[in-house]
Amino acid sequence: MTRTADLGIRIGVLPSGPTGSVVDVPGVGAGHATIWRDEPAPPGGRGVARTGVTVLDVGGSLFRSPVPAGGAVLNGAGECTGFLSAAEWGLAETPVFLTSTMQLGRVYDAACELLMAEDPGIGDDVIIPVVAECDDSFLSDARRMQVSAADVRTALEAARASAGGPAPAEGAVGSGTGMSCLGYKGGIGTASRVVPAGHTVGVLVMTNFGDRERLTVDGVPVGRLLPPPPGAEQAAGGPARSAGSCIVIVVTDAPLEPASCARLARRAGLGLARTGSTAHHGSGEIFLAMATGLRAPRGGPPARVAPLGGSGLDPLFDGVVEATEEAVLTSMLAAPTVTGRAGHTSYGLPAGDVSRLLRAAGRI
DSSP states (O other), X not given: OOOXXXXXXXXXXXXXXXXXXXXXXXXXXXXXXXXXXXXXXXXXXXOEEEEEEEEEXXXXXXXXXXXXXXXXXXXXXXXXXXXXXXXXXXXEOSOEEEEEGGGHHHHHHHHHHHHHHHOTTBTTBOOOOEEEEEOOTTTSOTTXXXXXXXXXXXXXXXXXXXXXXXXXXXXXXXXXXXXXXXXXXXXEEEEEEEOTTSOEEEEEEEEEOOOGGGOOBTTBOHHHHSOOOTTGGGTTSOGGGOOOEEEEEEEEOSOOOHHHHHHHHHTHHHHHHHHTOOOOTTOEEEEEEEEOTTOOXXXXXXXXXXXOOGGGGXXXXXXXXXXXXXXXXXXXXXXXXXXXXXXXXXXXXXXXXXXXXXXXXXXX
């Protein structure tokens, strides 16, 4: 698995955390369940699946101790359940579950069942799990219900087990298995930044957007300089499907109120733009930010910590933009070429060629 740091690429000016990933935020974990099968179409089998589930968890019981949260939408051709309630209450009450578009209902159901089994209080006071999606139907058979409750459990357990560990798997894993980005294979990417005050900003992206010609790496127009991959007309689902989607989850240990979380989330769009996104008409760029620094018991008094605000947010804004840009690039560099449904192929970004172009431009 290749990451931006492996190629000597340095995005922005802030330092990364120890793993350079979202798990650098204390208590945060990310895990996957990858569904990869090649079976006959029903009734003989379940068809071709290149899909899965990814979970980001901030640790502890979010039902008993929700975290301040806020979101932003750059272009809304997508879905994220729990987004409206997070905006209304300024709280996230569940882990974040990511999957493919047609599997969203199954993941939502499974998330409800798993969280209810853990806490008998859920049901007397209901939850709306945060479940977000991108369309992986170029590579995966979307006419079959490919995800099971067991897959959601696997991803949730893996997320919780990963807290404090090494960087999670990235690229064509979990919900990113069937995604394509900027003309190449996309998927899951993460990154972190540490601001001067000592707070950590972590970002996890699920990338499925954009045109190859717009791919930009640390300011270098790589997409225009690289030779097109074989069958480039299919690499992101064909010209008509260059509009995909991107989900960005931001998490920080800084003491932020919900309105400040929403402001952080909005900055993710700047990070996407630096990689080549123009947020096409049919694309869903949905961002959610969570902050653990003011976390308090459900229904209890707020944490007695002075919140950051005003110009004190500027370093966190910087961190979100830089980490989002890096996470998108890592989601591509970490992903191999994948062939899926009907022989469709999404080609891996050639790391060696990218390195050569950046070296020639004096970027590494």
